[in-house]
Amino acid sequence: MSAHTHKPAQTELGTKPRPHIGKRGLHGFLRVREASILVVAILLIIYFESTNVNFLTDANLQTLSQFISPWVVIACGEIMLLICGEIDLSAGMVFALAPFIMYFAHDAGLPLIIAFILAIIGCGAIGFFNGFVSVKLRVPSFVVTLGTMFLINGFTLTISRGFPVDTPNDGIFSFLMGGGYAEITWAVILVLFMHGMLRNTRWGLHTIAVGGNLLGSAESGINVTKIKIGNFVITGALAGLAGILEASRIGSTDPLAGGSNMMFMAVAAAVIGGTSLMGGSGTIIGGLFGGLMLGVLQDGFTINGINAFTFDMIIGAAILIAMVFNIHFARLRNMGKLK
């Protein structure tokens, strides 16, 4: 502070100057929330590669990418919602419904690309409904989407009569949606796009503002309703896209695909990646790394022959540790103990 005291008419409210860049080093790196979870994921990859030579093979990487992709695509939407203080529990059911909308639209004679667009619009409309009831009718989104979760699941089972169908296939579309690494490519492109949107557009900034200070955002003139409902629409559309990607890859559209487990894995990826369930902060890239970590764990345990029950225990512990870490890491940062 002493460096500034020569200016007499100044109100001295300065914080201590930050340490020089060179001195920040490791601490500076750890200040980037996403970095720590990436380190964990890389350590896990090294561990599994050292215990099983089949881990980093092309075939296993494809399997790994297929685990991760749907979680990450749905997580992109859930992270936006979590940041603005909401959640969508119905995303896993929208995931299952979307390819059926595409199937029936295509079956009715529409070109596949039009059927695809219709399905995405339909899923966006479900998101709009979730958002409208949550924000305008003031029912907590946890409850609203709990309702629509069952509702949509029942609807999908009804229109499919409980049986899978063949996903419509027309060469190029199916290659773009369902080729070997198509899903993970979509996931990474979406992550980069959504990350840019969150960090560099008014929409992203206002999403953080609405979650961080709802009343203050309204006082600043931000259209809080538009931001919240818009993020529900994004989540619905992305859940639908993830469902169509999966159905295109497998070649079969299954009414039992996705489900609440899929949604919870997306939320887990978001939370482990550093998004707060309390709203006001979050990171899309972190969601990708969180999904990567979960996928590496699940895939690594599978090829090492570890039982699925153990996997669930480890995921549970990972979520708890991530949350404790996030909350207290944030507190330390705010107290200025970590610079």
Added chain:
Amino acid sequence: MSQSQYVQSSAVPPQVAGGQEALRARDIVKRFGAVTALNGVSLRLQKGEMLGILGDNGAGKSTLIKILTGFQAPTSGQLTINGEDVALKSVDHARELGIECVYQDLALVPGLSIYHNMFLNREPLRAGPFRLLDNAQMKRRAAEALEDIGVNIPDVNEEVARLSGGQRQAVAIARAVYSKAKILLLDEPLAAMGARESGLILDLIDRLKKRADLSLIMIAHNYAQTLEVADRIMMFQHGEVTFERASAETSVPELLDVVRQNYKVVRGGA
């Protein structure tokens, strides 16, 4: 009504030296169902003047702020801004007319940087089709705005969550002033602040008073601080103006006397 001796006439407040009228409110009434929050409040603010509004919780101060900022519409009454009658349609509309408010909660977002907070909902965008935020411009202009009102915060990248109460207040005030405010409302700017920090904010308010183009209304409950900093004092009680006088012509004991008298009226009469 024993308090009437103190109200010189709410329709024609005492004149402050020089200048034209920045704001006039006439017979503002605001009801929420059966509750009357404001019961015919009139006030006038000269250009360059600082008006201090005192009152207890529930006196109607916050409701008045919400009406002056366009956040809520009055049930009845007329606002005149810069000589023109207006009905404020929204917060944005009030802002266009130069009315800015620093709310008690400061309307700051803890998870965002100082510069993002300073430009919240007014973010400049880069040229090009992608409508990206112009962060470089925001950083530069935020630093300028803080310097302009004489506030020294070394790093505008800092998250607001890490700032002290006084720093947050300064950021909120800088934001309001920078956005070309002509009428600045300060809602309890010294609440929940230690003596040292409130001294710094009072210094800052003193510097703002020297700007001829800026008129200020400060809502507060600390009589001594408000008398020190305001040109004129109005007192609100149960939704009405019960006292109004130039600061130089009144004192803390007189203000306390008004409050005491009024309580007697309320408890004895109603």
